[in-house]
Amino acid sequence: MTRFVVPAAASIVVGLLLGAAAIFGVTLMVQQDTKPPLTAGDPASSVLNRVEYGDRS
Template sequence: MTRFVVPAAASILVGLLLGAASVFGATLMIQQDTKPALQPGDPASSVLNRVEYGNRG
């Protein structure tokens, strides 16, 4: 009887752990499926935040 109980219990435990991991992973993927919020830039600043020396005038 022990020959069947121990492998069955191990199989159930592994199945539960894999199921919990897959649910947790799917939840993380769904939550991270959004674009990050962009901060508004200053129109007077240089293009792409590169430092530019001197005047353009």
């Protein structure tokens, strides 16, 4: 009887660990799927947040 119980218990433990790791990994990937915040540029010195050097005339 122990010939089947030990491998079955080990399989259950490994399955639970792999499932927990998969859930944890998916949760981390979903949380990191956001855009970083943009810092606003100075409207007087930039167009589309790209600094323009030199004379504009």
